[in-house]
Amino acid sequence: MFLITLSPMRRDDTLTVSVAGDVLVLNGEALDLGRLAPGESLPAETLGSDWIASDILRHESGEIALTLILPHGESAPEATRFPQPITVTADGPVQLPLHDDREI
Numbered sequence: 494m495f496l497i498t499l500s501p502m503r504r505d506d507t508l509t510v511s512v513a514g515d516v517l518v519l520n521g522e523a524l525d526l527g528r529l530a531p532g533e534s535l536p537a538e539t540l541g542s543d544w545i546a547s548d549i550l551r552h553e554s555g556e557i558a559l560t561l562i563l564p565h566g567e568s569a570p571e572a573t574r575f576p577q578p579i580t581v582t583a584d585g586p587v588q589l590p591l592h593d594d595r596e597i
Contacts, residue, residue, distance in 0.1 A: 495581040496558040499590070500546045501574050504564035508544060510587040515557065519544045526557055566593025 495512055511518045515527035524540055529551040537545040537559075547560035565573045573590035581587055 499563040499576040
């Protein structure tokens with residue numbers, strides 16, 4: 494399970510996220526976080542991803558917690574500019590808030 498906090502940032506690029514077990518896939522780049530033991534953390538800079546905005550922590554209960562940069566457009570809705578954390582409990586694509594109101 495992943496606990497994802499989002500840090501909104503005005504950017505024109507977009508982010509896609511999916512999960513497969515302990516593997517987090519950001520715009521097609523797979524980051525295997527299976528090596529993290531419960532209670533351990535991994536500095537964000539060791540992963541080489543511009544999307545990760547915090548250290549990554551595996552809680553004693555097994556959940557992996559991290560903060561991702563959430564790019565958004567000029568007309569982003571309030572739910573994108575002030576996003577709620579996401580709890581991911583199943584493999585597959587992760588639904589992120591809209592990049593821009595023009596996507597509706």
